[in-house]
Amino acid sequence: MQEAGASLRHATMATSLLSLGGIVGAFGVGWLMDRFERNGVVALTFVVGGVSVWMIGQQTSHPVLLPLFIFLAGVGLNGAMFSMGGLAAMFYPTSARSSGVAWMYGVGRIGGILGPIAGGMMLRTSAGSGMFFTLVMATVMVPAVALWIKRRAASRAAADSAGAIGTDMAA
Numbered sequence: 060m061q062e063a064g065a066s067l068r069h070a071t072m073a074t075s076l077l078s079l080g081g082i083v084g085a086f087g088v089g090w091l092m093d094r095f096e097r098n099g100v101v102a103l104t105f106v107v108g109g110v111s112v113w114m115i116g117q118q119t120s121h122p123v124l125l126p127l128f129i130f131l132a133g134v135g136l137n138g139a140m141f142s143m144g145g146l147a148a149m150f151y152p153t154s155a156r157s158s159g160v161a162w163m164y165g166v167g168r169i170g171g172i173l174g175p176i177a178g179g180m181m182l183r184t185s186a187g188s189g190m191f192f193t194l195v196m197a198t199v200m201v202p203a204v205a206l207w208i209k210r211r212a213a214s215r216a217a218a219d220s221a222g223a224i225g226t227d228m229a230a
Contacts, residue, residue, distance in 0.1 A: 073126040080133020081141075088138035092145065098210035101142045102203045108135020109199035116192025136199065140167075146206075174198075 084104065091100045111131035118125045144160060151159035181191055 069126075073129050076126050076130040077133040077137075080130040080135075081137030082133075083130075084134035084136075084138025085141040087134065088142045089145070092142060096210060097142075097146055097149070098206045098213065101139050101146060102206035102210065104135050104139040104142065105199055105203035105206070106135070108132055108137075108139055109196040109203065111135055112199060113192050113196035116189050139202070143167075143202075 114128040147160045147163045
């Protein structure tokens, strides 16, 4: 933030927007998941978070836009992460649900530990903060793509089962 020319006061206010965005994202994404296809909503939310993180790294000359992108990063990243528990619970059968959700959170914790270590090591190199934010965005796009693939596979399976039911009724 200081690299972008923001004062300590503005930096503190902008950073608190990440948490506020997370609250808005958690409720907003839940509301959207109730109304639209869940995997697509969460995938799009990851994209919003990833692009917003990338835009944070591009704002070195325009600190006025920085609070907006920090807020949107909170909406996207926190909203998507809070929603993953619900998606995992719906994905697994009842007999394996608690194990499946626990594994999802366990893998997430590994990323939560290794991510800051890798980020710190990368910031120590001469790559610069722009490259850092680009790599963070790329990492955030991985679950977005995975959810999009899951969404497509689920819609194909539903179409196949609907076709099988129609064939059974015709026979």
